[in-house]
Amino acid sequence: MADNIHSTHQGLFQTTTIEITTGSREVALDITDRCAAFLTERAAGCDGLLNVFVPHATAGIAVLETGSGSDDDFLATLRELLPADDRWRHRHGSPGHGRDHVVPGLVAPHATLPVIGGQLALGIWQSVVLIDTNGDNPRRTVRLSFFG
Amino acid sequence: MADNIHSTHQGLFQTTTIEITTGSREVALDITDRCAAFLTERAAGCDGLLNVFVPHATAGIAVLETGSGSDDDFLATLRELLPADDRWRHRHGSPGHGRDHVVPGLVAPHATLPVIGGQLALGIWQSVVLIDTNGDNPRRTVRLSFFG
């Protein structure tokens, strides 16, 4: 702990961007491993906070269970709450694309999460998930920042 | 505590977990007092940020008025937006339990809030509220982290 305590005295801030291939359809993409790899490299076993931020206007960051249907359930919920129909004032891009711009209002593009000993202190069933309903944009950037 | 207090001037990070009894029905539980007690003990009168994080996949952290109906209104909204019916792919647990796993998509399991002079800088009508629609899980952990 002596080294950790030493670095806390200097407010370690580490930031990077990673590229994510989301493809041409809506996705709930588990990026927990990418967050963990960043922390392994940059957090140096320290405690602090990880800020996950997606700098796009049609995406969000959620913390969900993945792999047992809930990721698809969440995308289905967003389809129902924000239908891809002609109600939207924002009319660029694919039909119904206006809904994609409302997604970050309900699923914020940022999450700030505790890090203990260089690892995300997630619950056993939690994953960090990039929500992207916008199939027109197959590649996304995510910014990861550690403050320890 | 002497060492911790010393480091407050240089980037103090303090973290702990607290246990919350949520019982067997859905709840919007005011945990502001628990947050305040943590800050009294650990923030030592400093400015900074409090991160409130619930490490469970069927719960969220909201900031709401409590005690005048809005907490119940919010639970009713979640029942309407996320009905406990058979639409969910995630099918473990009680009937309709799949909805509980979608809750954190709309009510994120984290909140990062300003602390001034060791106290949460909340508005007069704001409370920190644990949202938990999952009656199958009567006890919950919440992680509180102060960064000052």
Add this chain to the structure above:
Amino acid sequence: MADNIHSTHQGLFQTTTIEITTGSREVALDITDRCAAFLTERAAGCDGLLNVFVPHATAGIAVLETGSGSDDDFLATLRELLPADDRWRHRHGSPGHGRDHVVPGLVAPHATLPVIGGQLALGIWQSVVLIDTNGDNPRRTVRLSFFG
């Protein structure tokens, strides 16, 4: 400012409140310029995190595209998801005002965003937006806190 710059190496925390005139109808108000002005004055070219917090129980902070209809689309979505009718238990103020108290459950009153070189690292189409559906309260306070 020299003292502040000195303290960046030791966990600079700067906080202030700004006043926003929201008027008497629901708004999605772009406050990105106000955030940028704060960072210019207080972040001193540093990296870190900006916490944006609205200390009111009927408002939220979203990150959205503005100026091309999506801000209005989001307010329309909130009108549909949270109708201003008589369903709400919270019954003070204007008819349907109970909905305003549910807004922060879906649109959290806080956002924590990365700052690089003293500037918000937003995507090109992203703005920080104050969501306020409560026309009874024409002036609002927003707290900006930089941690670098």
